[in-house]
Amino acid sequence: SAENASFPDDCVVRVDSGPAEEAMLEHMLVWLANSVEARREFGRRAAAHIGEHHALDRVARQYWRLLVL
Numbered sequence: 001s002a003e004n005a006s007f008p009d010d011c012v013v014r015v016d017s018g019p020a021e022e023a024m025l026e027h028m029l030v031w032l033a034n035s036v037e038a039r040r041e042f043g044r045r046a047a048a049h050i051g052e053h054h055a056l057d058r059v060a061r062q063y064w065r066l067l068v069l
Contacts, residue, residue: 011045 004012013032015025032039 008045008049011042011049013042 013028015021015028032042
């Protein structure tokens, strides 16, 4: 979906919409449930991305620039 497209591929598990969506989602959930290391790595990468791109001070500055300028 568009709202998730900006997240890097290395910190999310993407599931294609369409006929195979349910099977792909099930496969990914089983894989993540069985792989502690994969869950930790995705979590680490996601936290790093959020910390770098969505930190409160950074977002506040972006809003401030948008509202003031």
